[in-house]
Amino acid sequence: MPVITCIDDLKTLYRRRVPRMFYDYCETGSWSEQTFRENTSDFDDLHFRQRVAVDMTNRTTASRMIGQDVAMPVALAPVGLTGMQHADGEIRAARAAERFGVPFTLSTLSICSIEDVAEYTSKPFWFQVYTLKDDDFMERLMDRARKAGCSAIVITLDLQVQGQRHKDLKNGLSAPPKLTPSSIANMATKVSWGLGMLGTKRRTFGNVVGHAKGVTDPASLSSWTAEAFDHALDWARVKELMEMWGGKVILKGIMDPEDAKRAADLGADAIVVSNHGGRQLDGALSSIRALPGIIEAVGDRVEVLFDSGIRSGQDILKALALGAKGVMIGRSWVYGLGAMGEAGVTKSLDILHKELDTTMALCGHRDINQVDRDILLVPEDFTGRWA
């Protein structure tokens, strides 16, 4: 077993162990992938101020996100199809998150259903909803989430229409995977993945198949998804969905201060500054460059969370220092899951936590809640001067 010291090591293992189609699905952005690349590389423009001779004993990363206690201010972002990255992937990840003491968010387009995840966990998780046209389906979905004890819904606002990822089209991405000579040849080399998949009954979209009208099998699902997303989504509809849920709501996919103000006006409990990990609007600013403007606009009115591009504890600390109250991680936990299942998700959380804690200490802080912009050296034009 190789020595794993960072998230990138997990990614290397993940690449080896999971079929190409699913690795590509995760490790790609839309079109030219400019935003996908800049989401990570723009973190390098921010530097830390090294402080010395500061008492570094009794450190804590414990904090709160939407009023919930967390071991560190990091939640697992909703990621579709994770039950294809590893058998029963969503259950595995939710269990790892629960044990660590951070929130897990289940995607609408998960393989394991809401009920499956609830059965194998004991604490409430968050549930992500896409904005779909079918009101009946939305009501039932929210009802299922309520019955499963979900403590918040995350409404994703940046996927009314879908950005194109070339590799998914070329690979013929599907769940379960289509059997073609090349996919069979590739899967045959992923032995532990294959054995896991043979040992589970969960191999297609558990929240949809058998629940959405007319979707009784994976074949009818693809025509449903093409039709289901609500292209007409507007703020009035967002309000309707918030009322339909009636509990805590996080609005995800906000990249513009004007949109952040609208979300705050609606009374969202939190917003997530996110460009969907560079999978939607290619050419959008990286999330980390968008963050300061949004903090300035609404930081005192609504809890601002952040995602897109986090691959280390240093990245987490930079986002917190710029004013985010917490972050979500996407690929960083998926790499762990694909590499080593539940233990891999725990490993990725351990790595991030250790990096976060040590870096915070080296910046002269003991309490994550006290960290502010003072620990950073930010280039004057970091957020850009755009005409």
Ligand SMILES: Cc1cc2nc3c(=O)[nH]c(=O)nc-3n(C[C@H](O)[C@H](O)[C@H](O)COP(=O)(O)O)c2cc1C
């Ligand atoms: C493979 C993959 C699938 C995703 N599926 C969803 C999804 O179903 N719902 C959603 O709101 N966001 C989805 N996202 C976006 C993540 O929630 C998150 O915004 C993004 O991964 C953050 O960027 P990062 O991967 O660089 O951390 C997905 C991201 C990836 C990588």
